[in-house]
Amino acid sequence: MVNPVLRKPSSRLSRSVAAIGALTVGLLATGFVLWPKSPTNLAQESAQARARLLQHWSAGEIAVLVRHTERCDRSSNPCLGPADGITRVGSEAAAVVGQGLAHLGLSQTDILTSPVTRTVQTAHYMFSSDPRTQEWLATCGTTLRNDVVAHKVAHRNLVLVTHSGCIADFEKQTGLKHSAKDAEYGSALFVHIDGNGQLQVLGIVNAEDWNTLLQK
Incomplete structure (x- = not known):
């Protein structure tokens, strides 16, 4: 007959392992909730979210970071010219993308672009x-958030044609440190900037989603 006393350490060990497992799962779940994720897709948001975007746009309180479209040197599609x-x-x-922004209205909008060929060409075909x-x-880096705010004129929207690395820098500097992937070609990141320079990332619109956004 097995002495019951000998079973206690095994039982305690099992309970300890179970407790540690439960704690680990809890911590992972908490981290998943607390870590900021990638920007939401505005084309999939509610009518209320779209109405807020239009309201901020009408007030000239939006900055948009647009990634250039498909690079010639990373595609087998025909190029416009330079590699x-x-x-x-x-x-x-x-x-x-340009037609989508024009539908929102560009009468009170400033437009700037990186000097790199692919961003200049993208901006040209947009507007x-x-x-x-x-x-x-083009250089972006650690001051990008402040640079965006500095170039944002009160009551005027700001469209910036830039690069995926720069958009990633901006997202990190605005609290989205765990974005899942680089911005897609032609994607537009919408940011609300109030009169005090406070930022709120509203979400992103991919190039193929403009019709969905505007039809809602």
């Missing part, structure tokens, strides 16, 4: 013009 530019497919996508180039939209 550091965009493809013909990219030019068509850029036009769609049928060549906006002013800004070196800080």
